Amino acid sequence: MMVAKLIDEDPEQAYEYAKIALRLASRVAAVREAAGFAAYANQKFSEALAEFRAARRMTGSVELWPVMADCERGLGRPEKALDMAGAPEVHKLDKAGQVEMRLVAAGARRDMGQIDAAIVTLQSPELASNSVQPWTARLRYAYADALLAAEREDEAREWFAKAIEADKDGSTDASDRLAELDGVEFVxxxxxxxxxxxxxxxxxxxxxxxxxxxxxxxxxxxx
Incomplete structure (x- = not known):
């Protein structure tokens, strides 16, 4: 509970709580998963990956597959992340998990300098849909950012604006990015x-x- 409460505002403290929980109940899958996320929040990717793997062995669930792939990116192994993006486990993910996996795969492409491939990876029915889902703002933001990296500024501006429309809780800085593109300075x-x-x-x-x-x-x- 303390890991969940602190992980966003104080990830280092959350990590300390996770280590205590591990000492007390290392055979509980939820504890291993929480420890993985606490390590992930502190960019301890090797440790996070080990905990996620342990949790997966205990539960048999593929739910953690995308974040495990992102740990591979964090460890400087984008090729491994792409291999995971094409694995059979991805087909067992729910829609949110599949979108997350697409975001990780696009990030891996960008890690490898393949900007155009990253753009293509993000092009999907979920991106084209007018329906706003929990993942919509992040997906549109990632697409806009990739377009900007490819120097397609007009398209990037359009998709940052679309990200703002979907970002009701301010989970991205799309408004700041759009303002920057438009040359707006805040006083x-x-x-x-x-x-x-x-x-x-x-x-x-x-x-x-x-x-x-x-x-x-x-x-x-x-x-």
Whole structure:
């Protein structure tokens, strides 16, 4: 429970909890899986892969196949990740798992410098669909990013915009990427207001100071 709670906000602390859980219950598949994700979040890919493999042996499930393939990428073995993308296990994944596997495969292609192949890998019915699913924003974002890497800027702009439409919870930085493409610079509005206020106050303060000086001069003349 603590691993799940902390893994996004404090992955290092989550990893420490995972190690304790492993000492207490290493024969529980859920513990091995949680330890794998904690290691993965800390880019300890070799350790994560070992834990995911252990969890898979215990359960017989293929659910972890995509993240196992991504660990291979993290270890500098994109060819192995591509081999896993073509394995029979992929056909046993649900739709979300298959989309995740496609994202990993495209990433492996990019690791190998095969940008055009990465673009083709991401082209799928799920990408073309107007239906918004939990994976839609990430899939569109990955496609836009690949297009940008291929210097197809106009198409990249279009797909970043489509990613924004699907990204209701802000899971990607598609809006920032689109703004960058459009040459938009964000200015700290609060800082700007403070500067304007200082400029506006300065003349008033100067006028008040002059009025006080004039009043003092009049009093001296009367004396």
């Amino acid at each position: 700290d509005a609060l800082h700007g207001d403070d500067a304007d206020s200082e400029e506006a106050v300065a003349p008033e303060a100067e006028a008040e100071s002059k009025a006080d000086a004039d009043a003092d001069a009049v009093e001296r003349d009367e004396d």
